Amino acid sequence: MSLKAVRKLAAGLLGPDGVVEDPAGLRSYSCDGLTGWRATPGLVVLPTTTEEVSSIVAACHKHSVPFVARGSGTGLSGGALPATDGVLIVTSRMRRILEIDPDNRIAVVEPGVTNASVSVAAAPFGLYYAPDPSSQIVCSIGGNVAENSGGAHCLKYGFTTNHVLGVEVVLPDGTVTTLGGMTTETPGYDLRAVFVGSEGILGITTKVMLRLLPKAEAVRTFVADFASPEEAGEAVTAIIAAGIVPSAVEMMDHLAIQASEAATSAGYSLEAGAALIVELDGPRGDCEAEFARSVELCKQAKASKIRVAAGEAERQLIWKGRKAAFAAAGRLSPSYYVQDGVIPRTALGRVLRRISELSEAESILVANVFHAGDGNLHPLVLYNPAVSGEGERAERLASQIVAICVEEGGSITGEHGVGVDKACSMPKMFSEHDLATMKKVRDAFDPAGLANPGKLFPTPRLCGETPGPYRPHPTELAGVAERF
């Protein structure tokens, strides 16, 4: 009944282009980038203004209807998984770049604007937007705000939270307010800090004020081959110890190299045990000096081969090989889980040995891709769903890897977010008191709990009393969702 009231309001407000209610249309919004979780939303709306978002959220509030925000739907933790009895508010029609202020280095954009298009709009002024998640061509700034997206270059430049000056938001009761603003400081609590990365549970972003940076004068990139990921890890330690902060340090292990090369022929050495991609940027003199030092340090750390990108084309090719590693895993195996755990970087050798032992014990292959500078691991756990029991073994292995990350003092997620995917793993990392404290902040924004319910926090409904291996989501049991 209540959803009906919201539907009526939305139809009047947004017209036929702004409301999706036919079953086929609704189903096309049933998942985000984490396709294993699906739920058909009760209603999909595509507002074009802050006022429209506000009216719809206010109606949800009035009628106690849950709502979920969605940008481009590229998230990898199910943060935009719809509520079957709720409204999915899609911001992709809010895609105007409202202002580029080159003098003050600020971009003001609507939430549906894609990450990459901010940099495109800033480029004529010699500026760019630093966070660069690998989905940047399609992912939206609103989604980046919700997930606190990082990217390959966050080792030096930080995450979305470090580049958002302010957000205009619609709070869960429909009120419009601005957290932070156009200036470096605003008085009172830094609620922008808690809103960025809150995965849609505190409200919906309708406008974002972003800080732009001058494009670096010089960029240098090289690939160093090593006999093993451990040796490559030691090279990273040497670079850091020399006081160099590269803009990016990425690593692929032997298996990931095979997959990437099969897909892209980017020129990685098939015989290498690990490939280390190091990128430095900054003022030319600094960049050249640190580049030369980093190459030398890799040689001292027993790199078997150094490939220096001769120009922008080769640099792009190197990155293409790295960024294709996920999709390329499909060439090794029909299906895979991607993990997103983080470890203190120096624990890399020990953690890889444990992953390799687990991989042998379960007879499941694991290809490893890392953001090696900051310890963010992306093990690709490969399995064939057609082989009986393999999916379960792979899932068990994936969850053991997350447990290892936490044991090592790391995190269950470095950039993909908790969402629905890792909500049940939160107690591995946070105590009851920690989670209760976060909930108090959520309650201040959303006492009724209507904004993106079931995400980020473990719930007994979702996880049972104790976190454990996979169990069907209630929506799956009800036959309205499936996981594969």
Added chain:
Amino acid sequence: MTTAPTEPLRPKDTAELSKLLAGMYASATPVEVRGGNTKAWGHHSAHATALDTTGISGIVEHSAADQTVRVGCGTRFSDLQAQLASAGQRVALDPPDRGGTATVGGVLASGDHGPLRQRYGAGRELVIGATFVLADGTVAKSGGQVIKNVAGLDLAKLLCGSLGTLGILSEVVLRVHPLPQASATLTMKADAELATAAALTAGRSVAEPCAIEWDGEAMLFGFEGAAEGMAMRAEGLKADLQAAGLGAGDLGELSPAAAETAWGRLARSREAPAGGICIRMAALPSRLAELSAAAQKAAEIAGAEVALFSHAGLGLTDVVATANEGGSVEELLSQLRRLCSKVATSVVVRDRGWQGEPEIDLWGPRPDAASVMAAVKRSLDPKGILAPGRFAPWW
């Protein structure tokens, strides 16, 4: 009403802090946390019990290769920097020294910072995890000890700048950076108009200055990085300033000793003089000249002496003022707010050079988001025992 004890409570660890707070919460006793007691910003209650964090001190773990340090919040910030320096690292945050007693927790909770914010951001950008104690004694943590982590709400950042009103920081994990191999300082004379244009040009320069400051008379540009790159960067900035038609004729480099003196003097200048005040105005960097003109006009009307110190690349300008005979800093403040209402997004009192509760409006107009801020405060501290009235009259 309970009267405040003369000796502040001084817990020695998180558990003791938790126990003390739980007791005070039970009896609804107001409490004000302090570290080095160098930044009594916001309103204070004469009836609150002081809680001193300096007993929760020391580096718990410094993982140089992981670029992190876990430290007790009562540790002196200068001690932390000295210890990190022996390993070739630092927290890339340079708040004014304020007598050397400022603590890690106090620097973070006050949001204090220095010129390096241009390059590295404020404390919020560098804190990656925190253990803190809520008003009722609950010990909670957020974040972790790895640089990259998006699990859960980032409450460590929320506590930065909250002036001890949401929870008490007990232990934090900070990202550390390598000490720069080399540094350089350039300076040029600049009036407000030139300073504004020079700051904007420097902010967009590929020479990447790590500090862009104006002290009312001259610009100071800081550079840090590889030794091989320093000369090229200085030349690069000069060329950019010239290309922008800003002369840059007298842009000169300071000797290391002169640079140290200049940065030190700049940091001390922001501390309020006895009986005086330091007012922080936030605006777009392009509005600096307008702020400067407004400050001069407000000073004339109010009968005050003012000096401007601007983090010009960041748009954060501090007005340090004392009243002349017959003049008043309160009047100065209200004139600044009136004259800058369309220029600055906020005009707040930061540091003040007198004891006791001021009878002035420290915070200015209530922002839209104040209601949700107040809701967060109520949710984390329902009895309102932590620094009651600090953000008055907002909440």
